[in-house]
Amino acid sequence: MHVSFNLAADLDAALAAAAVAAGLPDAAAFLPEVRTADPRHGDFQANGVLGFAKARKLNPRATAEQLVAALPPALRESFDLVIAGPGFINFTLKPAALLAWVRAFDSVARLRTGAAAAHAGQTWVVDYSSPNTAKQMHVGHLRSAVIGEAICRLLEFTGARVIRDNHLGDWGTQFGKLIYGYKRWVDRDALARDAIEELERLYKLGNNATPDGSPELEEARRELVKLQNGDAENVALWRTFSEVSLAAFQQIYDRLGIRFDYHLGESFYNDKVDRVYRELEETKLAEISEGALVVFHPEHPRFKTQPFLVRKADGASNYASTDLATALYRTEHFNAHGIVVVTDFRQADHFEQLFLTVKKWFAARGYRVPELHHVTFGAVTGEDGKALKTRSGDVIRLKALLDEAVDRAYAIVSEKNAELPEAERRAIAQIVGVGAVQYADLSQNRSSNYVFSWDKMLALDGNTAPYLLYAIARIHSIFRRAGVTPGDPATESAATAPETPAEIALARKLTKFPDAIRLAVETLRPHYLGLYLFELAGDYSSFNNADKVLVDDATVRARRLLLCARTLLQLETGLQLLGLRTLTRM
RNA sequence: GCGAAUGUAGCACAAUGGAUAGUGUAGUGGCCUCCGAAGCCAUUGAUCCGGGUUCGACUCCCGGCAUUCGCACCA
Numbered sequence: 272m273h274v275s276f277n278l279a280a281d282l283d284a285a286l287a288a289a290a291v292a293a294g295l296p297d298a299a300a301f302l303p304e305v306r307t308a309d310p311r312h313g314d315f316q317a318n319g320v321l322g323f324a325k326a327r328k329l330n331p332r333a334t335a336e337q338l339v340a341a342l343p344p345a346l347r348e349s350f351d352l353v354i355a356g357p358g359f360i361n362f363t364l365k366p367a368a369l370l371a372w373v374r375a376f377d378s379v380a381r382l383r384t385g386a387a388a389a390h391a392g393q394t395w396v397v398d399y400s401s402p403n404t405a406k407q408m409h410v411g412h413l414r415s416a417v418i419g420e421a422i423c424r425l426l427e428f429t430g431a432r433v434i435r436d437n438h439l440g441d442w443g444t445q446f447g448k449l450i451y452g453y454k455r456w457v458d459r460d461a462l463a464r465d466a467i468e469e470l471e472r473l474y475k476l477g478n479n480a481t482p483d484g485s486p487e488l489e490e491a492r493r494e495l496v497k498l499q500n501g502d503a504e505n506v507a508l509w510r511t512f513s514e515v516s517l518a519a520f521q522q523i524y525d526r527l528g529i530r531f532d533y534h535l536g537e538s539f540y541n542d543k544v545d546r547v548y549r550e551l552e553e554t555k556l557a558e559i560s561e562g563a564l565v566v567f568h569p570e571h572p573r574f575k576t577q578p579f580l581v582r583k584a585d586g587a588s589n590y591a592s593t594d595l596a597t598a599l600y601r602t603e604h605f606n607a608h609g610i611v612v613v614t615d616f617r618q619a620d621h622f623e624q625l626f627l628t629v630k631k632w633f634a635a636r637g638y639r640v641p642e643l644h645h646v647t648f649g650a651v652t653g654e655d656g657k658a659l660k661t662r663s664g665d666v667i668r669l670k671a672l673l674d675e676a677v678d679r680a681y682a683i684v685s686e687k688n689a690e691l692p693e694a695e696r697r698a699i700a701q702i703v704g705v706g707a708v709q710y711a712d713l714s715q716n717r718s719s720n721y722v723f724s725w726d727k728m729l730a731l732d733g734n735t736a737p738y739l740l741y742a743i744a745r746i747h748s749i750f751r752r753a754g755v756t757p758g759d760p761a762t763e764s765a766a767t768a769p770e771t772p773a774e775i776a777l778a779r780k781l782t783k784f785p786d787a788i789r790l791a792v793e794t795l796r797p798h799y800l801g802l803y804l805f806e807l808a809g810d811y812s813s814f815n816n817a818d819k820v821l822v823d824d825a826t827v828r829a830r831r832l833l834l835c836a837r838t839l840l841q842l843e844t845g846l847q848l849l850g851l852r853t854l855t856r857m
Numbered sequence: 858g859c860g861a862a863u864g865u866a867g868c869a870c871a872a873u874g875g876a877u878a879g880u881g882u883a884g885u886g887g888c889c890u891c892c893g894a895a896g897c898c899a900u901u902g903a904u905c906c907g908g909g910u911u912c913g914a915c916u917c918c919c920g921g922c923a924u925u926c927g928c929a930c931c932a
Contacts, residue, residue, distance in 0.1 A: 306873070318875055325912055356876055357912065403932080440932060537932085563930055573860055573928080583930040590932050616862055620927055623861095649862075650925075687895055715870060719863060720925075727869070731895035733881040734870075741895055749892050790873060802871065805880085816888090816897040857895080 274375040276385025277785040279305045279315050282350075282362055285342055286317055293341035295334065296327060305362075307786050313353065313361035314779055320358045331358030366768035369778040370830075373837050374766075376784075377758055379844050386788050387430035390608075395431045396601045397423045399613035400529070403440035404516035404536070405449055405470040408523050409666040410659050411615075414648045414721070417712045419613040420529050420850040421797040422646065426611075428848055429792050434605055435529075437520075438597065438612075439536030441513050445474065447495030449512065450505055451487070452477025454494075466515035513538075523669050526705055528850050535597075543596040544588045547581065551595075554635040556628065557581060566628050579624035591625065598629045602641050609642035611795065616647040616718070646795050649720035659723050673705055679729055680704035683737075684857060691856070699857050703729075703737055706851040710736035713849050714801040734805040739846060740857055742808040746839040747855040749820050750832075757836040765829035773810075773817040777834050780810045784841050788848075797849055804845045811838045 275281045286303035295301060304319035320338065324331040335354045342352075349368035353361045364372070376382055399419020402408050427433045452473035461469040481488040498505040517534060524530065548564060551557035557566050562584030568574040581591045601607045612622060622645035633640045653659045661667055681700035688696070711728035714735070715721060731737045746757070755762050769778040787803030790796075820831040843853045 304875090306875085309876075309879095312876070316875080321875080321912060331912080359876070401932095443932075445931085561929070565929080577859085577928060578930095580930055585930075587930085589930065593932095614932095615926095617926055618932080619861060621932085647862080652925095656924085683895085688893090719870085722869070724869080727882080730882080735881090737895070738881095741893085745893055745896085752892055786873090794873075798871085799873085802880090809880085812896060813898085815892080819892065821892050856893095 274371050276376065276382075277789065278364070278372070278782060279307060279786055282315055282317070285346060286319075286338060286360070289338045289341035293337045295337065296329075307783050308361060310776065310779060312355065312359070313351075313363040314782065315362040317360040317362075320360060324358060334358065335360050364779060364782060366770065366775065366778075369775070369782065370766070370768040372782050373778055373833060374763070377763075377837070377840070379840070382784070382840075382844055383428055385785060386428055389429035389789065389792060390426060390431035393431045393608035394434065394606055395426050395609040395611060396434045396436055396605055396607045397426070397611045397613070398436050398438045398597075399423075399611075400520075400524075400531075401438040401440065401614070402516075402520060403445075405445075405467070405474060405512045406516075407467050407471060408520060408669040410651055410669060410672055410723075411666070412669060413672070413708070414615070414651060414712055414717070415613045416524070416527055416529060417709050417850065418646065418648055418717055418797060419611075420527065421713055421800075421848065422611060422613065422792075422795055424848045424850060425788070425792045425797065425800070429788065431609075434533065434601075434607070435531045436601075437531040437534045437536075439513070439516075439534055441516075441536035442538040442541065442593075444495060446498055446509060446512070447491040447493075448477035448481055449474045450477075450494040450498065450508055451481060451491040453508060455480075462515075467519045470512060470515070523673070526673055526701075527709065528852065535600075537590070537593045540593040540596040540600070541588070543600065544582075544592040547592055547595045547599070550636060551581060551628075551632060554632060556631055556635065566624070568624070568627050571627065574624055574627065577620075577624075579628055581628075591621070594621075594625050595628065595632070598625070598641075598643070599633075599638070602633070602638060607641045609644065611644045611646055613646045613648075616649060619645065619647055644795060646717070648717040651723050652720050654722055654724055656720075656722070673708065675725075676708045676729075677701055677704035679725055680707065680737075683729060688857065695856070699854055702852045702854050703740060703857060706736040706740065706846075709851055710739070710801065710846075710849065713797045714805070716798055717796060734801065736846075736851060737857075739804055739808050739842060740854060742811055743839060743842050743846075743853055744855065744857045745815065746811070746835050746842075749835055750839075753821055753828075753832065755832065757839050759836075762829055763833045763836070765826055766833040767826055767830050769830065769834065771818050773814040774831065774834060777807075777810045777814045777838065780807050781834075781837050781841060784845075787845075800845055800849060804842055807838060807841060807845075811835075811842075 283303045283305040287301060290298040290301040301323050302319045303317045305315050305317050308314060308316035320335045321331045324334040332354060335358045339352055339354060339360060349365060351363040351365060355361050397419055400416040402412050423433045423435055456473060456476050458469060481491045494505060498509055557564050560578060563580050564582035565578035565580050567578055579591055581595060583589055601610050626643045630640050651659050659667055677700050680703040681696060684696045684699050707728040712721060728735055729737060731741060750757050769775045787800050791800040818831060820835060822828050846853050
């Protein structure tokens with residue numbers, strides 16, 4: 272028996288076909304709009320009948336009845352159908368169909384195969400994290416890294432070849448001041464001990480020593496020009512800055528489970544901006560204004576007067592130049608079908624201008640235009656609603672933040688589960704602490720600001736990583752007691768269809784996994800998956816409370832173990848797609 | 858000034874134009890001789906304001922208000 276992964280999509284197709292079969296007027300225009308439903312109404316509901324019928328002066332309920340009558344009879348073996356309210360068609364999976372679906376999607380591989388149709392054969396470049404070199408990563412870098420990685424994993428899961436590209440801020444005027452400071456005050460011991468710390472100190476010294484209009488500033492500028500002209504000493508220094516920065520960043524990335532394929536920073540595009548200037552001028556998209564090369568968009572209410580500045584009046588490039596070159600490189604070199612850039616919402620204007628320009632430029636040149644997405648997110652604030660700072664007013668370093676998360680998780684684990692060996696508690700604290708930080712970011716809509724609260728992210732109840740990890744630990748615990756491996760075919764073969772209300776509710780929830788994935792990846796909003804996992808864990812907890820799994824009756828036991836195994840599979844798969852690690856005890 | 862994002866219970870969040878706006882916390886009342894009570898069950902409480910479109914609006918459109926942010930050579 273073939274069991275479809277995405278049942279909603281199946282029903283949608285069946286209803287569209289039924290409209291034709293039933294001979295509805297204008298049937299080709301009928302959009303069934305099948306959605307997951309409130310469980311009180313069913314598993315899926317078709318919303319499209321009302322609008323379709325009303326627009327054609329048909330009776331919606333009568334139209335719904337015609338549609339239902341024209342559905343293939345086999346559908347009724349899987350679903351109970353009800354026409355409800357003004358013309359909704361409700362579909363409720365029968366227990367046997369629930370069993371079939373739950374049986375069928377029994378591994379990560381099967382889930383992935385089901386989901387992979389969405390982006391099969393496509394290449395997507397995801398540009399995220401992207402810190403500036405020679406500086407510490409701080410709390411402001413958290414969201415891009417966490418959200419970006421989740422998006423990468425979701426795209427991969429849905430069939431894409433994903434290229435993770437760290438677009439480092441490794442070029443610009445600040446390097447003149449840094450080199451100026453370095454050449455005068457570098458402390459070699461400090462550099463060996465904590466390179467980024469020392470580079471930050473040197474930059475501050477260099478910056479303070481070069482006020483506007485001073486001869487020192489002129490000297491710093493000369494260092495920058497030497498760097499740009501390929502002076503061996505300065506280039507070597509700059510290279511060192513990048514290397515030690517990357518090494519420091521990688522320590523953070525390791526803890527967050529991030530591994531980039533490329534680190535093509537701004538410097539990589541230095542020799543690629545001339546082509547951008549040339550082509551923008553040749554296509555008449557760019558013009559000279561106040562000495563700078565700019566692009567206006569006459570059709571746009573604001574950008575017809577607010578310029579997109581692609582080359583500065585002094586002839587130097589800026590981030591518009593390099594971002595344009597970057598878009599071209601990703602399209603030509605990686606053959607990207609889609610490009611996703613994950614930065615905070617303050618850069619929305621820049622990316623809107625960038626994408627407008629890219630589309631016109633590529634169209635004028637006959638280059639294929641990839642899908643371009645700017646994935647934005649709000650600020651991280653303290654509980655007072657202001658930007659998150661330490662008590663003394665400094666920025667919070669990402670390393671310190673992750674350390675504190677782990678320390679706090681360790682304290683909680685030790686309190687709740689003191690009998691576990693210390694080494695295991697330490698390991699658990701790593702997963703729970705870092706996971707709590709990641710999940711706090713992924714559990715809510717990225718568009719809004721997010722209020723950073725240790726107590727909330729580390730709470731054991733509510734939509735948090737610890738709650739989800741706890742559900743996972745409890746399921747593992749049951750399998751340990753049963754002496755059975757989750758997903759063991761011999762155990763599951765005896766399973767029957769779900770019967771109790773809690774079993775049915777859990778099984779019904781499990782069939783909604785495809786929709787959660789689809790929604791999360793379509794909107795590039797991972798919180799839809801997080802929300803699903805939280806609801807799944809809630810349904811599991813209710814089931815766990817209502818129905819004892821390890822009962823004597825072998826059939827009942829088998830079917831409940833089956834539900835446990837699939838819940839576990841989806842929770843683990845889902846959390847891993849969000850970038851978290853999972854555990855078996857906590 | 859122009860523009861963007863956000864605005865949902867005391868607090869923090871959800872809601873893919875659909876049915877009685879969901880959840881967590883805090884509050885109240887229950888449930889451990891029972892697989893992990895880090896849990897479960899029940900219950901009180903909300904769409905910034907005013908118009909409009911629609912069979913149907915937290916959602917879309919128009920006009921306000923509030924908060925945050927952006928707007929010529931930083932990225």
